[in-house]
Amino acid sequence: MQESSTQVKYKYVVMLNDSFCDGCRQCLPSCTFGAMIWVRSDETLLIDSWACTGCGTCVTACPGHALKLRPRSY
Numbered sequence: 001m002q003e004s005s006t007q008v009k010y011k012y013v014v015m016l017n018d019s020f021c022d023g024c025r026q027c028l029p030s031c032t033f034g035a036m037i038w039v040r041s042d043e044t045l046l047i048d049s050w051a052c053t054g055c056g057t058c059v060t061a062c063p064g065h066a067l068k069l070r071p072r073s074y
Contacts, residue, residue, distance in 0.1 A: 012054030012069045014047055020066035021045055030061040 014035070023043050028036050035051035036058060038044075049072075059067045 010053050011072055012056070013049050013052050013072045014054065014056075014058055014067050015070045016045055016047055017066050017068065018044070020064045021062075022064050022066075024063065026063060027058040027061045027067060030057040032057075 021044075023045070025038055025045075027045070028038055030036075031052075033051050033053050033055075035048045035053075037046040037048060039046060054069060054072065056069050059069055
């Protein structure tokens with residue numbers, strides 16, 4: 001089975017460990033793809049896995065190590 005160009009291009013996705021996230025939001029400006037969403041009413045971070053390209057800039061920006069890159073599964 002041949003992989004689509006999307007599958008080849010985006011091999012990773014960011015996953016959030018809620019127990020390490022303190023809500024500092026330092027990751028938000030690092031994501032230029034709009035995959036990081038801050039829900040103000042719940043004070044929680046959501047990740048849009050379809051928008052995430054797995055570039056890892058948010059992982060680097062997170063001081064609490066709450067974000068990790070994981071292989072994308074289709």
